[in-house]
Amino acid sequence: MTDHADGYVAAIDQGTTSSRCIIFDRDGAIVAVDQREHRQIFPQPGWVEHDAAEIWAKVQAVVAGALARAGLRAGQISALGITNQRETTVLWDRVTGKPVHNAIVWQDTRTAALCAELGGPDGQDRFRARTGLPLASYFSGPKVAWLLDRVPGLRARAERGEIAFGTIDSWLVWNLTGGTDGGRHVTDVTNAGRTLLMNLETLQWDPSLLSAMDVPEAVLPEIRSSAEVYGTAVGVLDGVPVAAALGDQHAAVFGQACYAVGTAKNTYGTGSFLLLNTGSRPVASKHGLLTTVGYRIGGEAPVYCLEGSIATTGALVQWFRDQLGLIRTADEIETLAASVDDNGGAYVVPAFSGLFAPYWRPDARGVVTGLTRYVTKAHLARAVLEATGWQTREVVDAMQQDSGVQITTLKVDGGMTGNDLLMQHQADVLGVPVIRPRVSETTCLGAAYAAGLATGVWNDLDELAAHWQPDAEWTPAMDVSVREREYHHWRRAVERSFGWIEDGDA
DSSP, rough: OGGGOOOOOEEEEEEEEEEEEEOTTTSOOOOEEEEEOOOOOOOOOOOOOEOOOHHHHHHHHHHHHHHHHHHOOOOOOOOEEEEEOOEEEEEEETTTOBBBOOOOOOOOTTTHHHHHHHHGGGGTTHHHHHHHSSSOOHHHHHHHOOOOOOOHHHHHHTTTTOEEEEEEHHHHHHHTTTTTOOOOOOHHHHHTTTTTBTTTTSSBBBBHHHHHHTOOOOGGEEOSSSSSEEOOOOOGTHHHHHHHEHHHHHHHHHTTTTTSOOOOOEEEEEEEEEEEESSOOOOOOSSSSSSEEEEEEETTEEEEEEEEOOOOOOOOHHHHHHHHHSSSSSSHHHHHHTTTTSSOOOOOEETTTTTTTTTTTTOOEEEEESSEEEEOOHHHHHHHHHHHHHHHHHHHHHHHHHHHHOOEEEESSSGGGGHHHHHHHHHHHHHHHHHHHSSSOOHHHHHHHHHHHHSSSSSHHHHHHHHHHHHEEEEESSHHHHHHHHHHHHHHHHHHHHHOOOOOOO
16 A cells, blocks of 8 residues: 555446546546446346446556556556446356346346336335335336346245356445455445335345345445445555545536525436435425435545436437437537527437336336427437426426525536537526536545545545536526527426337337
8 A cells, every 4th residue: 555645546436337446646636537337237127237247347447547547557546436327137156156147237128027026005105204206117026026027036045145246336345345355345325215115214234125135135235425435455456555435426426516595406327316415304395306315434424415317318319310310419419500590390208218217107108299291300319408407497497496495507427518519408498507517527526535535535525616616508598488488398298208108018
């Protein structure tokens, strides 16, 4: 453990479509980045899988790549933080270290029938009081139950303690800290809180939830805080403390310095996730939001958030590009959309795998409404971008109703914040300023901050908050009457997407 005065911190961001490693310096500035995509596996409609072994190989590659680009050795890295796609579920053999099945991704809908069955007469709200979550195919617990029942012999092996369950953070920490040779089987409160198996008050696995879902305790990782040393890395980062794990959206809250009650951020990725800091008590939602642990630093009290999860935002642009072939690159959508003044009356509701917040409608499917002969691909491009702005507006409305807190500005991050047209639309439909920070990689930054806090690179939250600086700001410019009229049309379009999948539909 030499040269740790250098104060470099590495963060692994294992996302839905790619893995990357970013190395930060003591000022929170980016020193080096390496990134690689992994395969998306679609065995049948509504099913989405990843190869966890492939993900681990890509993670090792990007860590080595980032170190090489930075010209640093492992001994110069003070700490490693991990942030990850949430709810994606891996089961692996503790002896061989191999996954027993492809990882089931958060977007996957195969457990919808199981969730309906589990809900019984209480429906989606059966576990909400204890978990802060609706019973939905989005979360990990039902995915574990599905695998245990579908993979021959797996349940018996799980009950004998031969199988480990983890979300991607657990899979990476286990492998980083030695895997079959002493790897630490842990998760943090933010990831555990997305399984439908953790009690939101005790921050421990809840026996009644495990029993209801028939998940044996023997498969579960130990729940730890988001910022503490879980173990020491072997391999390419040999000797570096593995000192933080946060689900990607929680890491973005941390990286955006949303440490005060009432601060909020929205991350625009494959989907979009808006989180509002509600302080040291969980706020129950009556408007379709999730109550979730924002983060927990060491032994301190946890900080809770309300979250609005939107399933499809950036992925809608990818669909427009890859499935429809109307643009060649994602960036082209802005130019195309800006070539017209409005959406021509067309609205695109991207309910590809149902709708998440604030509706939680697994029966919804995507619709394009308002089509006339007047509508061109440019109008559709604009409608595609506007869908993200309107979905965010619905979540902000729900948050304000639940919390009583008026959001006065929205901090934003993620790939789509490079799109000026979208960010302006976002400010217009919310009626508040939208601010992008100088370091837009806030997910990685949050994981790095948490790891650095746990190892003494940084002293406290005030020091981290002082690093946050704005890069761009968009202020509302839309007439209120136009905003409300368009919002009304959007809501009508959303209603058209409901009820598409009926009982008995494959």
